[in-house]
Amino acid sequence: MEEQQLIASLQKGDTRSFSLLLDTYQKPLYWHIRGIVKNHEDADDVLQNVFIKVYKSIKNFKGDSKLYTWLYRIATNESLTFLKKRAKQAQISSEELQDRIIENLESDVYFTGNDIQIALEKALTQLPEKQRLVFQMKYYQDMKYDDISEILGTSVGALKSSYHIATKKLTSILTSD
Known part of the structure; x- marks a missing residue:
């Protein structure tokens, strides 16, 4: 399905099109988010929030950008917002949060580096x-x-x-x- 057809179907609320969108972008968006938040569970949570936001706002998508870049912009913004909230909850700076995330990365069973x-x-x-x-x-x-x-x-x-x-x-x- 071409991008314009997919967008039109999504904007009509077609659930099969949303499944196709998930199948196409779920894995690459997960890895994009994971690269920012570093933690598997957090990446899953943010990814879920991204697709909820996409589902709710696809009707407002004007096509000024590619669907791919729109999805990545949402994923990036959601990831950064997640990290800022996490730092605020812990009452630490963003830099201190990054240090903690990296410390935890070594013990993360999902990290294969x-x-x-x-x-x-x-x-x-x-x-x-x-x-x-x-x-x-x-x-x-x-x-x-x-x-x-x-x-x-x-x-x-x-x-x-x-x-x-x-x-x-x-x-x-x-x-x-």
Whole structure:
């Protein structure tokens, strides 16, 4: 089914189309969210919230962007909101929350990374949020800058600069240890 047909069916409330949307985007969105929140259970919770939000707001989707980037924008915003709420509940800074998340990552039974992956994840927590997001989307998910631009609402030039700065900082962090 073409994207425009899928959107039209979704806007009419067709449950089969929503199942198709879930089948198509559930796994990639999970991994996108997981890259931000780092924890399996939290990623599942955020993913569920994303699809609830999509279901409720698909009728308002105007098609100004691709469905794919609209979904990723919702997933990114929901993930960041989740982390901010989590930090506020724990009465700690976002940086302290990132440190706790990485500490817990090593004991997460769903995390299959090795020592190098843990080191990279720890290094990523030292980047500003925007650089971290750009790096994760470009490096891990191999997204095009145009798509990242739509998702984050930032110019392609600024994204390229953020990615370049992020890679320099990560290289510095990882080689200094």
